[in-house]
Amino acid sequence: MRTIRVGLGDRGYDILIENGILAAIGADLKQRAIAKRYVVVADSYVAELLGGRLMASLAAAGVAAELITFPRGEASKHLGTVAELASRLAQLGLDRKDALIALGGGVTGDITGFLAAIYMRGIPFVQIPTTLLAQVDSSVGGKTGVDIPEGKNLVGTFYQPRCVYIDSSVLMSLPEAELLNGLAEVIKYGVIYDAGFFRFLAEQRQAIMARDLGVLEEVIARCCEIKGAVVAADEREADLRRILNFGHTLGHAVEAASNYAMAHGLAVGLGMVAACRLAAGKGIFPQDQAEAVCRLIADYGLSTEIPLEFSAGQIKSFLKTDKKTVGGRPFFVLPTEIGKVVITDAVSEELIDTVLSH
Incomplete structure (x- = not known):
């Protein structure tokens, strides 16, 4: 088992990574004694796929637990879902000595974490991410947080889990589209922080796409190490943590323009390509390195061109309500070399238009 510690003092927590750990979570939670009772929150698809295995693990360890569900998909990531789930918790008699378990992908983790942060003004929660995107990032x-019509994740909190359990074996049943959805976030870490990891991703592409669990665990662990180090240095995104938004400025805008029909990771991939082109256009990122990033994104089967049905004006309208926009000016994370980035709002409207019309 790999254990990575997110160093946040008394709010720090472990990320546990192991093939098959799902079966051992009950015993580990029993030992950690985070709560007297748990409510597992999952979408309808994951509840059917993995809910039984988790509930069996909890029951075998003598851990009291209930399972509640919500409809699958980004369309459920809104305040109405949170209100409905909060009502379910109240009906179950959940109190401050109890905790939530998020079993699922990024949507489930975001909803469950937000619910935990606000139910009874805060109860503990645990993450069990089941998609590559959730395992390496969210x-x-x-x-x-949740979405509102004006934009993605505009209502939310910073609220740390008590523990994160990552079972690499669940990726074997992940649909191909969901694997691709997570790979954009994986590539992101190489571009913003670790050129050696970027090279590793290029060299191990076939093994990763073939879902070699040994290689995937290496990938997941390195991503979690980088994310954990950045979060420990800047939990609330005052400075360093903003580098994790590479590809997310335009990516979120494209995702919103699609009315969230486009998967988050695919939109981030498009945003990373756009950020590389912006950086090259500003003359701060060598053209050959920009091409190398775009090539790796394409080699992993991710699109590099924004669909024609999304106009530049439409995408730019969503930039204005993005959390990364300050005083009406969007901030971009732009690479200066593979492994290093800068955060800047010094990007001309003309350059943005040029990149969006690429």
């Missing part, structure tokens, strides 16, 4: 760091 389950770590304490960002929670």
Whole structure:
């Protein structure tokens, strides 16, 4: 088992990574004594796929637990879902000595974390991410929240989990589209922080796409190490943590323009390509390195061109309500070399238009 510690003092927590750990979670939670009772929150698909295995693990360890569900998909990530789930918790008599378990992908983790942060003004929660995207990114760091019509994740909190359990074996049943959805976030870490990891991703592409669990565990662990280190240094995104938004400025805008029909990771991939082109256009990122990033994204089967049905004007309208926009000016994370980035709002409207019309 690999254990990575997110160093946040008395709010720090472990990320446990192991093939088959799902069966051992009950015993581990019993030992950690985080709560007297748990409510597992999952979408309808994951509840059917993995809910029984988790509930069996909890029951075998003598851990009291209930399972509640909500409809699958980003369309459920809104305040109405949170209100409905909060009512379910109240009906079950959940109190401050109890805790939630998020079993699922990024949507489930975001909803459950937000619910935990606000139910009875805060109860503990645990993350069990079941998609690659959630395992390498959204389950770590304490960002929670939901969407509103004006934009993605505009209502939320910073609220850290008590523990994160990552079972690499669940990726074997992950649909191909969901694997691709997570790979954009994986590539992101190489571009923003670790050139050696970027090279590793290029060299191990076939093994990763073939779902070699040994290689995937290496990938997941390195991503969690980077995310954990960044979060420990800047939990609330005052400075360093903003580098994790590479690809997310335009990516979120494209995702919103699609009315969230486009998967988050695919939108982030498009955003990373756009960020590389912006950086090259500003003359701060060598053209050959920009091409190398775009090539790796394409090699992993991710699109590199924004669909024609989304106009530049439409995408730019969503930039204005993005959390990364300050005083009406969007901030971009732009690479200066593979492994290093800068955060800047010094990007001209003309350059944005040029990249969006690429």
